[in-house]
Amino acid sequence: MGARSSAGMASWILQAITGVLLIPLVGLHWVAQHFLAVGGLRDFAQVVDYLRTPPVFALETAFLVVVTTHALLGVRAVILDLGPSPRTLRLSDLALVLVGIGAVGYGLALTLALIR
């Protein structure tokens, strides 16, 4: 198995694992946002209270990391379908990693700024 195909297999396995993890994470996020909030969607004070609850913070952080990983691996799969050169694939991989770090960092920074 070549380096590219073993990397592809690792991506596929990670994509499948994050996909399965998303089932409970999306389910809980959806129920929490649409069915548990009093009066519909949360107002500002309710968002802050919600995120200050430690299990909720852990759950939402896990959701952010898992959904970002799954989404960017999906974008990578679409790029692979287009038959990129090895150099283009390396560059797009780097760009996707940077986007992922940026998205998770942004989400965490926003959450921490709110709950402090």
Add this chain to the structure above:
Amino acid sequence: MLHRLTGLALVLYLSLHLAVLSRLRAGPGAWDSFVHLVSTPLFLSLDVLLLGAVLLHGLNGLRLTLLGLGQGGGWQRKLFWMSLGIGLGLTCLVGSAMFLR
């Protein structure tokens, strides 16, 4: 193709969702007026469409994972239609609950 389309739509939504959450930084006034806007039936309908995309993508993803693991090869066509039916059924059910709440 359906999986790719729903996946790309969800990536686009995720980007917009993260961008929109930045309104929280502007304080209670900005956020609460935004929540008032997205609580209207139009935005609730868009949320139901989002739910449909999530369910179709998730259920079809499970089918593709089974296929990738070498399982259910002879059942792929049935599994595809089952995932479509369950996805649409759950979308109608949960979507109705969201509107009736």
